[in-house]
Amino acid sequence: MSGLGLFSGRPPCCLGVFAHGHKGALLRRAAREGRRPWRPCSFGGVALRRGFWTRAARSQEVTRTRDRYPVRRLPFAEVSEEDLAFFERVLPGRVCTDARELEVVNVDWLKMVRGCSQVLLKPRTTEEVSRILRYCSERNLAVNPQGGNTGMVGGSVPVFDEIVLSTALMDRVISFDAVSGILVCQAGCVLEQLSRYVEERDFVMPLDLGAKGSCHIGGNVATNAGGLRLLRYGSLRGTVLGLEAVLADGLVLDCLTSLRKDNTGYDLKQLFIGSEGTLGVITAISILCPRKPKAVNLAFLGCASFAEVLKTFSTCKGMLGEILSAYEFMDDRCMQLVESHLRLSNPVKENPFYVLIETSGSDARHDEEKLNNFLEQVMSSGLVTDGTVATDNTKIKMLWALRERITEALSCDGYVYKYDISLPVEKLYDIVIDIRSRLGQSAKSVVGYGHLGDGNLHLNVTAEAYSASLLNAIEPYVYEWTARHQGSISAEHGLGFKKKDFIGYSKAPEAVVLMQRLKAMLDPKGILNPYKTLPASPELAGL
Numbered sequence: 001m002s003g004l005g006l007f008s009g010r011p012p013c014c015l016g017v018f019a020h021g022h023k024g025a026l027l028r029r030a031a032r033e034g035r036r037p038w039r040p041c042s043f044g045g046v047a048l049r050r051g052f053w054t055r056a057a058r059s060q061e062v063t064r065t066r067d068r069y070p071v072r073r074l075p076f077a078e079v080s081e082e083d084l085a086f087f088e089r090v091l092p093g094r095v096c097t098d099a100r101e102l103e104v105v106n107v108d109w110l111k112m113v114r115g116c117s118q119v120l121l122k123p124r125t126t127e128e129v130s131r132i133l134r135y136c137s138e139r140n141l142a143v144n145p146q147g148g149n150t151g152m153v154g155g156s157v158p159v160f161d162e163i164v165l166s167t168a169l170m171d172r173v174i175s176f177d178a179v180s181g182i183l184v185c186q187a188g189c190v191l192e193q194l195s196r197y198v199e200e201r202d203f204v205m206p207l208d209l210g211a212k213g214s215c216h217i218g219g220n221v222a223t224n225a226g227g228l229r230l231l232r233y234g235s236l237r238g239t240v241l242g243l244e245a246v247l248a249d250g251l252v253l254d255c256l257t258s259l260r261k262d263n264t265g266y267d268l269k270q271l272f273i274g275s276e277g278t279l280g281v282i283t284a285i286s287i288l289c290p291r292k293p294k295a296v297n298l299a300f301l302g303c304a305s306f307a308e309v310l311k312t313f314s315t316c317k318g319m320l321g322e323i324l325s326a327y328e329f330m331d332d333r334c335m336q337l338v339e340s341h342l343r344l345s346n347p348v349k350e351n352p353f354y355v356l357i358e359t360s361g362s363d364a365r366h367d368e369e370k371l372n373n374f375l376e377q378v379m380s381s382g383l384v385t386d387g388t389v390a391t392d393n394t395k396i397k398m399l400w401a402l403r404e405r406i407t408e409a410l411s412c413d414g415y416v417y418k419y420d421i422s423l424p425v426e427k428l429y430d431i432v433i434d435i436r437s438r439l440g441q442s443a444k445s446v447v448g449y450g451h452l453g454d455g456n457l458h459l460n461v462t463a464e465a466y467s468a469s470l471l472n473a474i475e476p477y478v479y480e481w482t483a484r485h486q487g488s489i490s491a492e493h494g495l496g497f498k499k500k501d502f503i504g505y506s507k508a509p510e511a512v513v514l515m516q517r518l519k520a521m522l523d524p525k526g527i528l529n530p531y532k533t534l535p536a537s538p539e540l541a542g543l
């Protein structure tokens with residue numbers, strides 16, 4: 001509690017700050033007078049750096065996956081001169097063997113895994129993808145489908161010499177229906193560009209991610225990416241209405257319908273959503289876009305404990321209900337990291353926890369009134385000790401940056417061990433406390449943040465460098481802990497290469513065997529994104 005009236009005692013680098021004390025009265029008076037109870041001011045010159053997600057990796061610094069992890073190359077063929085000649089005929093001028101370009105597609109952006117592919121293919125059409133896959137299947141050549149390469153689990157880069165099949169040139173919007181809001185586009189469209197496209201037409205994409213400037217919609221669907229709007233619009237399993245995928249043998253599966261309702265047989269598109277490119281290459285999607293909200297407000301609040309974060313969430317659901325569009329949280333260590341590594345400034349007074357609440361609605365006055373009532377309630381009851389509110393777009397973006405750029409700040413802190421866990425919300429932070437005390441001085445930072453509204457924690461541990469002993473201290477402990485509390489070991493990032501062997505902590509053995517059978521049926525030679533998502537399958541031998 002700052003005791004400084006409207007401001008929290010920090011330099012006025014915030015959008016409008018209120019502190020615990022006289023705020024209840026101030027908020028009430030302001031509401032009566034029909035004005036905002038906070039003062040707008042500048043934010044201290046924070047600039048969003050999109051480049052982080054697109055920077056070229058320096059591959060020499062990254063240990064090769066096959067040298068760090070116990071993985072053996074499967075008996076796929078190696079790319080020959082004849083193969084290259086065939087690819088060149090199908091994709092004239094779009095077959096790349098240039099070492100510098102390959103360096104970028106072989107390394108994930110976290111710089112944690114590194115393959116050694118010698119070939120990058122850039123199709124433009126579904127037909128080209130089909131011809132390439134039919135050929136690769138006949139030749140027994142492994143293929144790594146790649147979108148924007150912004151994944152967190154090593155799913156988007158080769159492990160050995162798999163051919164990289166990039167969707168970068170498949171970036172065409174096919175159609176947009178301005179009445180229904182249904183967008184049909186190719187898989188390589190960049191999420192941010194799609195957002196701009198639909199926003200110009202008064203709609204929004206139903207998903208938003210920190211990596212929006214680089215990630216491809218096809219990759220988002222293939223990984224069932226969650227992100228910042230899931231609380232409001234639900235997962236891609238609901239908003240993706242249809243998709244087109246090319247199977248390993250080149251067959252084009254056309255499930256690209258644009259219907260809200262279609263109960264005819266099995267919903268095959270669901271197999272490809274979240275399959276991480278192991279069952280087919282998604283080439284086009286049809287997605288339902290909601291109308292662009294007319295009013296968006298953001299509140300950034302400080303809480304004295306995690307119990308307060310939870311009570312604030314509960315109050316928020318009760319009081320903001322239908323206009324609530326995000327409820328995110330971060331701990332104080334996250335704040336220290338964004339402050340020290342990215343030079344962002346904390347707009348409120350220091351607290352053990354921070355929450356970011358977004359409302360999106362159709363009536364600015366109504367939404368503001370609701371938000372005011374909520375803020376008055378949480379401030380006067382002491383659930384929140386300090387806070388700041390933004391209503392205009394630039395300032396909203398600046399506040400979002402504090403949350404969205406935590407990943408970036410962590411990468412500046414050292415080698416990062418990442419865990420993306422679903423847990424019952426009341427248990428969400430216990431694991432962070434547990435891991436922090438378990439690791440003691442061997443870790444540099446142990447942080448917890450994430451999509452609290454979705455019960456999704458991002459537990460990240462940083463250290464000066466990769467260490468097998470630190471990894472062994474975290475894994476499988478963290479997975480055992482999660483399974484014991486009925487959680488999921490991957491809430492939204494998928495399993496990729498790094499988590500595939502831990503699937504058993506979240507899925508029954510029978511479910512894993514069924515997944516392996518589906519994989520064997522759709523991709524009998526296992527050429528699509530090998531070494532990812534599913535553990536090596538002794539069971540398959542008996543099929």
Ligand SMILES: O=C(O)CC[C@@H](O)C(=O)O
Pocket residue numbers: 152210227403404406407418419420450458459460
């Ligand atoms: O870096 C992470 O662990 C999380 C990344 C992303 O899912 C986020 O919510 O910011």
Ligand SMILES: [Zn+2]
Pocket residue numbers: 226227450451458492
């Ligand atoms: Zn996330």
